[in-house]
Amino acid sequence: MAEENVIEMLHITKEFPGIIANDDITLQLRRGEIHALLGENGAGKSTLMSVLFGLYQPEAGVIKKDGREVKIHNPNDATALGIGMVHQHFKLIDVFTVLDNIILGAETTRAGFLRRKEARAKVEALSQRYGLKVDLDARVEDITVGMQQRVEILKMLYRDNEILIFDEPTAVLTPQEIDELMSTMKEFAKEGKSILFISHKLNEIMAVSDRVTVLRKGRHIGTVDTGSTSKQALSDMMVGRSVQLEVRKEPARPGEAVLSVRDFCVPSKAHRRNAVDHVSFDVRAGEILCVAGIDGNGQTELIYGLTGLEKSSGGCVTLCGEDISHASIRRRGAGMSHIPEDRHKHGLVLDFTLEQNLVLQQYREKRFQTGGFINRGAVREYAQRLIEQYDVRSGQGPATVARSMSGGNQQKAIIARELDREKPLVVAVQPTRGLDVGAIEHIHGQLVAERDKGRAVLLVSLELDEVMNLSDRILVMYEGRIVGEFDPKQTDVQELGLYMAGAKRMDGEKEGKGA
């Protein structure tokens, strides 16, 4: 049974103008296995999965299902073959209920009328059986990202899919949710479903997969049994060179406080209470201060409040001795770089070219404009320098439209823009979210370099590995308050986890809720 291939993708080649995304790739998925697909951004993982899901037609190669050659022209064909996919960016309709989203496209009807009752029973049964807790009547816009993902999984199960593709499923989840997902995936495999798991997180791949196929720059590098390989071996295969998995840095030599936050409050959009509730801390020159916490505990609002995207409702913020509590975004920007949490929403104008995006913060500076006219030569030159210096890869260089760039390179572009502004404070919110090992290594190195130049770095991260690796000091946020301060050398992930879940507080009092 173990050797039976459910899906075979043989010698798949897919070209795009100027780039071969998949070059003669062969992937064999056995029944009941969890098969990880590992590769950097731009390695061709998503393209290969899109071919399998019928979104692209390959130029060469065949796909076989249970040994028989099949043609998959569109996602409907894929669904008919029992192939389901959880996309990295969920494909849900925000204003529909969870139930409606699950049955959408596969509705049971009688005489044109929806038969929600039958559907509900089926979904409820599935949800119970696999422990996928969802609120069927909640609207998708009101539920957490973790639950949205469970909805996507239920969608596949509802369609009785046997082959499940997970495209970077853990990028948006909290550590606890990741654990749940892993065990759900194992359960699926035990029942004979076959899983393709796209990731570049080595920990997860090692934990959950049976075999790993590694892609690099569109080529098939190798397929190995997870049991007979190691993290280091995999990452070397993926990147093509030896990779530094740990961040190497000297002990911090913090100087004076660059940013001082006192009794800071930011109102919540959803509730009456403050999302950030009387928070006080300093970020000193030459240190990386990390705010850790589970998503939704006020980190986003804290950064919005500090950068001016959201109005604060109390407290005082001092940047380099200047009170900026009520300053405009632009005035704050004079003293801080901001690598935003959401690169598509805040970080980039996706329809602008790379060079236009690279001067998004600086276009008004003298060197880029004369009398209100943009100096294109200077912009082009500057963009070219940043692209080279920060290794931003794109199809057409400075003239590439940002939307067409891969996520990792989009992020590199933002980081290039922000760090090159050379401001005393660097605010970085989840700077490595959804990026591959090589890019993460690069970005971490740059943040450490900023620190060593004597800049203050305020890092917000949901990834505990990153928090432990990178920071000189850790603050844990829970429900809008700072519940603990730690030295990464004297704490561990378990202890942080307790504080993040609200089970412990620094002042000693134990709270019964959470975790």
Add this chain to the structure above:
Amino acid sequence: MKEKWSALMEKDGAKSVAASLLSILIGLLVGCVIVTISGLSSAALGPGAVWDGIRLVLGGILSTGRDAAGGLTFGFNPANVGNMLFRATPLILTGLSVAVAFKTGLFNIGAPGQYLMGAAATLVTALSVPTASVPAPAVWLLAFLAGILAGALWGAIPGLLKALLNINEVLACIMTNWIAANLVTWIFDGSIWRNMEENGKTGYVYKTARNGVETAKWGLDAIFPGSQVNWGIIIAIALAAAVYILMTKTTMGYELVSCGSNRHAARYAGINDRRNIVLSMAIAGALAGAAAALYYLSGNTEFYWSTYQALPAVGFNGIPVALLAASNPIAIIFTGCFMSMLNIAGQQLTNLTGFNEYITDVVIAAIVYLSAFSLLIKMMLSGRKKHRVPAADGGPAADAGKEKGGGEA
């Protein structure tokens, strides 16, 4: 232009042109079909008249009348071309008005109202500042600026409502259109500017020529004898170029477009998004006001002041002009001319055949209808590939579905 400021624009450009041409072609075909059906079903017309009609729908601008034998003659007709340019002037400007708003993520359906306010301000200024004491060119300039200012203010209202109260600009524009229509009627009703001198005219304002205020012709009347064309068209073309430069080469344009493409990112970069929404609508309004000013300052055009029952079509026609041009200011010069060319063709149809001019209105309507689909046509032309071309991994594949729903409008 050779700078590839935006590679997307470059690549998209060709597709936009193709999509627009396709819309135009289909529109003209519809016109021909209607000519054929109505011609063959009418006893008075018949196949010969149908052939004449089709030729005029397609080439009315070149029609020079009929020869002695009764056959249609074609050639360069300076009066037609001149009139086409004259009528294109306001269309180009209202097209620009809509396009500027489009580029900044707003839908300016308020051009008719802005146009009316511009017309009223222009006419009142041109007719009431005495040319005896102030030189006529100065009055002209004053009236022109008054029109622009009135349009800008009227456009700024929906902009303010959107920026401060987040009221949808389409709703606010529709409201302000009708407020303008009634306001203008009220301004002229019982005023001293009503034309009481010419018999049989009750609903019209005096021509500005009465006060000696006219747009200069400076040689254009020699090139296009017998037409109404004046330097207004040159001003319109200059404004189109100015808008192009503003939107693509200046920091102001950069701010406007970035607000339109991604308001959040613009805010993040310290750009005042609210200010830019107001600014964008004010510029749009100013252009619509300029359209009215140039049209009525020609000296021999009459303004029907009782506007409360109907909004000026030229305001709405800015929408197809902008859509056909894919909001490119330079292309708008041509689409504006094309729309007015159809108008001339309609006239020729009435003058020379038994068909009436409304057939070209149907052609225009069909094109308007299709131009709304030009985004769709563009997408069909580029196939499904376009959205997936660029990078290999991650973004494009995942975003492909999302992008399809997007588009500028």
